[in-house]
Amino acid sequence: MKIAIVCYPTYGGSGVVATELGISLVDRGHEVHFVSYKQPVRLQSLTGNLHFHEVHVPRYPLFHFQPYELALSSMLVEMVKLHQIELLHVHYAIPHAYAAFMAKQMLKEAGIDIPVVTTLHGSDITLVGNHPFYKPAVTFSINNSDVVTAVSKDLRGDTFSYFGVHKEIHVVPNFINVARYDKIRINCERSVVAKANEVIVTHVSNFRPVKRVMDVVETFARIRAKMPAKLMMVGDGPDRMVVEQRCRELNIWEDVIFYGKTNEVSKILCFSDVLLLPSHTESFGLAALEAMAAATPVISSNTGGLPEVNIHGKTGYLTDVGDVEAMASFAVSLLSDKEQLTAFKQQAYAHASLFDVDKIVPQYEALYQQIVH
Numbered sequence: 001m002k003i004a005i006v007c008y009p010t011y012g013g014s015g016v017v018a019t020e021l022g023i024s025l026v027d028r029g030h031e032v033h034f035v036s037y038k039q040p041v042r043l044q045s046l047t048g049n050l051h052f053h054e055v056h057v058p059r060y061p062l063f064h065f066q067p068y069e070l071a072l073s074s075m076l077v078e079m080v081k082l083h084q085i086e087l088l089h090v091h092y093a094i095p096h097a098y099a100a101f102m103a104k105q106m107l108k109e110a111g112i113d114i115p116v117v118t119t120l121h122g123s124d125i126t127l128v129g130n131h132p133f134y135k136p137a138v139t140f141s142i143n144n145s146d147v148v149t150a151v152s153k154d155l156r157g158d159t160f161s162y163f164g165v166h167k168e169i170h171v172v173p174n175f176i177n178v179a180r181y182d183k184i185r186i187n188c189e190r191s192v193v194a195k196a197n198e199v200i201v202t203h204v205s206n207f208r209p210v211k212r213v214m215d216v217v218e219t220f221a222r223i224r225a226k227m228p229a230k231l232m233m234v235g236d237g238p239d240r241m242v243v244e245q246r247c248r249e250l251n252i253w254e255d256v257i258f259y260g261k262t263n264e265v266s267k268i269l270c271f272s273d274v275l276l277l278p279s280h281t282e283s284f285g286l287a288a289l290e291a292m293a294a295a296t297p298v299i300s301s302n303t304g305g306l307p308e309v310n311i312h313g314k315t316g317y318l319t320d321v322g323d324v325e326a327m328a329s330f331a332v333s334l335l336s337d338k339e340q341l342t343a344f345k346q347q348a349y350a351h352a353s354l355f356d357v358d359k360i361v362p363q364y365e366a367l368y369q370q371i372v373h
Helices: 013-027 068-083 093-108 135-143 153-162 178-186 213-224 240-249 265-271 286-293 324-336 338-355 357-372
Strands: 002-006 031-036 050-054 087-091 116-120 147-150 169-171 199-204 229-234 256-260 274-277 298-301 316-319
Touching: 002 013, 002 068, 002 093, 013 031, 013 050, 013 087, 013 286, 013 357, 031 068, 050 068, 068 093, 087 093, 087 357, 093 116, 093 135, 116 135, 116 357, 147 153, 147 357, 153 169, 178 265, 178 286, 199 213, 199 265, 199 286, 213 229, 213 240, 213 274, 213 324, 229 265, 240 256, 265 286, 274 286, 274 324, 286 298, 286 338, 298 324, 316 324, 324 338, 338 357
Parallel strands: 002 031, 002 087, 031 050, 087 116, 116 147, 147 169, 199 229, 199 274, 229 256, 274 298, 298 316
Antiparallel strands: none
């Protein structure tokens, strides 16, 4: 099958999952064409059946903001015709589903009926899409997609709550390639970041307010007061400077490592003993799943789709949003008991295997087959 995937090219979960999906589809014999304004960060190499097409937006002085949706929909029309694309899979409701609908209408005039699959990832529904300016367009785009999927049951429920959606929404969770983590764990050299007596706590995010990164620092300070520890902060964003300042104020600066944006997340997670994820909301929690695939237990908030990924008392612990004391207490208890920590690591890995790429991608293929044939 010839599939075009439209996604954001950034480090965010939607772009990462879309890219990994495309790579897996190629491995399974399909031809995949990525479409975005920049090559996705996880798309390291292009092969015979894996292609990237950059969307260029011509500058025109009449427009205060250049019309990306117009450029994207026009490019999709030309791509479908040139490469005989059979299906469009767009990730994020706006602007991608909206642009796909326009492309679908233009192609109808050429006698081509191209099916559209829209995958909802989170903030396109709960934050951006729910804004009064965009809500009508998001509702329209979802209702006019041929198939709609959401990455968690929680997000599916939010979509029905926030919008007048009458389409069926299939829950297809995010996924990881467990085998890739297995290879990294074999060569994991923990000693490069911490001493033998130090525990390693990790956080991965885009450092935005919704991630509550300050809670990570406050939790780690409490852990550090009880035992030798290192904190690995992976990612970057608007809250990084204030977080760095707080680390200095708490006198934990020398025990905190800031990695910034990196493609070595899986390697960093293999060093880790615990992942902290105190987000205000997570529609799925891909960072939690990646940690579990690296046999790292997760201590997270109990919001959004996180309880669907992180099982309390088995793969980690869940706490109320903002409850730093509870997060620290769970972490100290787990890190102080080597036998329990080992059990949680094994259970986290086993649960992550349920979200392996070979179990999830066939669910997308089944939906593709339904609408193409």
